[in-house]
Every structure is written in C-alpha cells, then in structure tokens.
Amino acid sequence: MSSSISKRSSSSNAGSNGSNGRTSLPLGWYVFFGIVEPISVLAGCVYATFFQSNYHNELIPKGYAQRAIAGIAVQGAKKSVWKAGTAAKTAIITSTAGQLDAASQMALAQLGSCYFLIMLNSALMFYAIRRWFSQQPVAQERVLYFLFTVLGLADWTHILLTIHFLPNPSGSSNALLAFASKVWILTTDMQAWNSLLFGNIVITFLLFVARAAWWVGLGRDRFFGGSVPAVPSDSKTR
Template identity: 35%
Template sequence: MSDSLRALPGFYKLLFLYLEPISAILPAPMIWLWPGAAWFHYEQIPTSSNSSSPAPLDPRTLLALSQLGNCYMLVGLMVSLVFRVARDAFPGNPIAQERIIGGTLTALAIADVFHVLSTFIGLPSDIRFSPMSWNGITHGNITLTTFLFCVRMAWFLGIGRHRYYYGPEASRTSGRKIR
C-alpha cells in the first residue's frame, strides 16, 4: 500500500500531503487564539517598531481576520483531504489520482500567483525589494508561496515523478488503469 498514491511520490507527497496543509492551517489558530488577530494584522507589513501592545482593532478588521483564518483552515483541509481521497478512492488508478491532484494543484498555483503579487504590491516601496527586512509572515506570503508554486510547476513538468495524465500524449492510456 506504500505506492497507493503513485501520482504524488516522494518529496511531492511529503510537501503536499503533510507540510503544506500544516503551513496553511497554522495561521488560523495564530489569528483566533495566540498571538492573536491584532498581532497577525500588524505583522502583515514589517516595521522596525517593536510595540509590545499593538493598537486595538476595530470590529470589521477583527471579523475580516477571523474569516481569513477560516480561509487558511479551508485551504489546508482541502489540500490534505482531497489528496487523501484521491489516494483512497483510486489506489490502483494513478491516472484518476493525477487528474484530481492536477486540478487541485492548478487552483493552488493560480492562487499562489495572486497571493504573491498582491502581497508584493501591497508592501511599502522601501521594503518591497529588501527581503532582509521582511518578517516571517512576509516570507511566508512571498518566499514560501513562491517555493510552493515552483514545486507545483515541477510536478506538472514531471520532474522527479512518472506522469500518467499530464504530459506527452505517449504516456496517456485513455483512462485505463495502470497496474
């Protein structure tokens, strides 16, 4: 059963089935519980001030951040659960697995591009091109998301894996099971 997710082997499996869901879900409790919505809000744009007690947030901002936490949770759960369902529902059908995983990775890649661009454009010009001045949240939004996008593209290119559906016509078997 170790190869029951043939469309997502090795490093891809580790990253997309375990590490990415954790990194996507983690901001939700950081917003909801600790260090809290105000901390998360003020960390979005790095500053040199180390205020131990950020200004209170208005109710609209708190609501938006709570909903953002829900979106983070949703992305993490969707990635984790969709890939596990593809594995469990189609253990002997890597073509079906690859189509489901590929559709999910396509949506995530599109979201990655817009997430990185909106974060980058939203940064003040004095720190936009100065990654050394970015904090962990900014690196997560830009550096980590760019890395995930590159790994998604590598998956589509077939780097480090066998392609069953996405790839040259010769590798397709018109939906039949591969044993």
C-alpha cells in the same frame, strides 16, 4: 489454455489499474502536499484567528514602512506628491496600534476560516486522491493536474496581492512603477521583511515551485497518452 489467457488478462488489467506500484503521487510528494503544507496552513489559521493583533501588526513590516516613507519623501521633494505618503504613514501607525476594531477582527477571523478551508482541502483531497485513485493512475494524474493548477494560481494571486497592498514608496499612480518600487525595496533591504511577509511571499513562491516540479514530472511517474479505464457495465448500480 483458457486459464492462462485469463491470467494474462487479469495481470494486464492489474497493470493498467496501477497495481504495479506506479503512481503520480508517490509518498514523498504526498507527505509534502498532504501533510507538511496543511500543517503550515493550520499555523497560519491559528495565528490569524487567535493572535489577531500580532498578525495584523506584522502584515506591513516596520522596516518596509520606514523605507516607503523615506522613498515618498524623496519623491515628494521632487514632484510635490506628499499626500502619497498617507498609506505608508498609516502603516507605521497601525503597526504600533493596540486594540483592533470589530471590522478588522472579523476580517482576520474570516481569513483564519479561509486558511482552515485550505488546510482541510489539502489534507483530505490529497489523502482521497492517493487512497481511492491508486488503482487508476491515469485518472489520478488528471485530477491532480486540475488541483495543482488551482493551487498554483492561488499561490500567485496571494503573492501579487500581498505586494500590491504594500505601501507605495514611489509616490506614483502608475501601477507598474509602484509595483517595481515595492519589489526593489524587497530585494535590496532585508530589514524590510518580517516572518509573516516572508511566509506570504517567499514560502508561497516555494510552494508554487514544488507544484511546478510535480507538473513537469519530477520524482513521480507520468501517464501522458493513457486512457481512463472504463467502468464495466455489470458493475453499474441497478
């Protein structure tokens, strides 16, 4: 009888520790966040570090800068704010520039280093969480919530800063009006985009959508209301 009780107890413990196969990071989500995303980030790292002129010149697409200059010219004719066009004109000049100065080269190398950090963080952290928390699904889910929160906030920071530093076509010092005018160009003119801007805004937004899908429990097990198993006292290091 005692043996049957111990068997039931061990099976219960095994179920609470996730040996029944339930996980908040199934293979599909792991492949996406732990393999596919790090590879895409590594591509950004290589591009920013070893192809700096190309990367720098593509930050502001020529099509966008030309639309911005045209918008500023219209606003300037109405309000005489010609000096607001300096940023957009500078974007055109830099987009055709050749050699980068030392400060720009250093900034791009540091950006590549940040990409490398993000790549390692995603690849190794998701591997470690899936590997070492597989028997603790509640703890695994809680850790992942924090990780996805950090990454999701970083997604929006990246998107908003990218749009903020695009040339202002409105000629207005009002931040909301300037932001709205940039979004208007991006949503009405496909020529205002290039591959780098698409990656910085659209791909980053899609990554956030994927994180939000994980958040709401799409394609995974959820463990709300569970408790993290306590560490047995006899397993403590003496």
